[in-house]
Amino acid sequence: MASALSERLSRLVKTMRGQARITEDNVQDMLREVRMALLEADVALPVVRDFIARVKEKALGQEVVGSLSPGQALVGVVHKELAATMGAGGVAELNLATQPPAVILMAGLQGAGKTTTTAKLARHLIGRKKKVLTVSGDVYRPAAIEQLKTVTQQAGAEWFPSQASDQPVDIALAAVDYAKKHYFDVLLVDTAGRLAIDEAMMAEIRALHAALNPIETLFVVDAMQGQDAINVAKAFKEALPLTGIVLTKLDGDSRGGAALSVRQVTGAPIKFAGVSEKIDGLELFDAERHAGRVLGMGDILALVEQVQQGVDLQAAQKLADKVKSGSGFDLEDFLSQISQMKNMGGLSGLIDKLPAQMTGGKTPQLGAADMDRAERDVRRMEGIIRSMTPLERRKPELLKASRKRRIAAGAGVQVQEVNRLLNQFEQMQGMMKKMKGGGMMKMMKRMGGGGMKGFVR
Structure with missing residues (x-):
């Protein structure tokens, strides 16, 4: 959806550039393109239908009449209504205001990503200084319990053991009792999924909900x-009083319709989005920012947050001081x-959040092959450097033909690759000399330590 809608709107903005005002005719042209993009x-x-009606009403209203740029004004209306449809009003935080442990029940179909999302959510909560316990009530799927154990360990949380021979309600109640006795803040309950909706599944999860009364x-x-x-x-929605939605595999979604539809159908806010397969690949869902991504406006806020988490400011300052002292890079x-x-998600993770104007107008999907290659x-560069001895890394001038051959063999590449690195x-060394370490480090410190202050004016 992101690429289709942003490309269609970009064409319309160019088409409308010479027009003085918004009219019934040019609004219809735009709405036809938006309708097609959403249906696709x-x-x-x-x-x-509801979305198009709201956009039309506001586009023809006083909010945008007289705008110097009708095309941009229309995009603004679409952005606002996209955000409203997905749940504008800021980020919907988890409600943990209860006597510990706060029980969170995870529901969904098999294959939606409940188990990995449970571990990702555990990691998210640990980052907020919560003591987290996970438990699996999935006694039907082979290895489901072991899978949760493995991903929970990766997340750094604690796992409560269960057996396939146990009843899901008994497992969950035992986990609650354990969590109370060991002072856990949050208990995440992973439930069984099915390949399709069936009454037995719904009856079981209703029983779990009734026994646990989760917050x-x-x-x-998916x-x-x-x-x-x-x-x-x-x-x-008919079976359970849903309090929130987690959209998984949002990074691989070329269509994105679920983000718009599920929110409207359930009435529950989208609270999280799975944006990568990594254990920390879960983001708080912000409708305004997601709407910006869909329209090719990028997500600078998410980029700054990513840099804040990924940049080691002490290491950055140490490198700056080293270069300034003349020790070199x-x-x-x-x-x-x-x-x-x-640590910041790699090249693709960073470029995905940049506005289209900063990436040559290309969407991340269009540059996927280039991103993969990069x-x-x-x-490969990392592998080559790790094949060097500590002395060689500190003194690159030692790298003559025989050493290069040994490094190439260790990294599984040709000698030409070593020379290219x-x-x-x-080139980087020359750039660092010119900057004397200051320019880049100041930028990293502003992004990593000052948050939005000093980065967005």
Whole structure:
């Protein structure tokens, strides 16, 4: 949906550039393009009709009449209504205001990503200084309990053991008792999914809900399901009092209709979005920012947050001081810079959040092959540097033919690749000398330590 809608709107803005005002005719042209983009994105027809009606009403109203740029004004209206449809009003936080442990029930179909999302949510809560316990009530799917154990360990949370021979309600109540005795703040309950909606599944999860009385009941849905997501959402809404939605696989979604449809069908706010397969690949969902991504406006806020979390300010300052002192920039420093970028989600993760104007007007999907190649190049560079000895990293001038052959063999590449890396390093070294460490480090410190202050004026 992101690429289709942003490209259609970009064409319309150019077409309307010479027009003085918004009229019934040019609004119709735009709405036709928006309608097609939404339908192609698998947005439910009733949602599309309601959305188009709201955009038309506001576009022809006093809010945009007289605008110097009618095309941009129309895009502004679409942005506002996209955000409203997905749940404008800021980020919907989890409600943990209860006597610990706060029980969170995870519901959804098999394959939606409940188990990995449970671990990601545990990681998110640990980052907010919460003591988290997870438990699996999925006694039907082979290895489901072990899978939760594995991903919970990756998240750094604690896992409560269960057996496939136990009853889900008994498992959950035992976990609650354990969580109370060991002073856990939050208990995440992973539930069984099915390949399709059935009454037995709904009866079981209703029984779990009644026994646990969770403070949050989160509906986990695959963002790529499209129209199917609507039917699933309706069924779960009828079975459970949903308090929030988690959209998974949003990073792989070329259509994105679920984000618009599920919110409207359930009435529950979208609280989280799965944006990568990594254990920390769960973001608080912000409708305003997601609408900006859809329209090709990027997500600078998310980019700044990513830099804040990924940049080691002490290391950045240490490198700045080192370069200023004349000690120079060596391959150990080069490796550190590559690691910092990986901590921020890699090239694709960073570029995905940049506005289209900053990426040559291209959407991330259009540049996917280039991104993959660039990511591979970065990994290859890292492998080459790690094949060097600490002395070689500190003194690159030692790298003569025999050493290069040994490094190439260790990294599984050709000697030409080693030479290419050294050329890139020399270019970076030259740039660092010109900057004397100051320019780049100041920028990183402003983004990492000052938040939005000093970065967005």
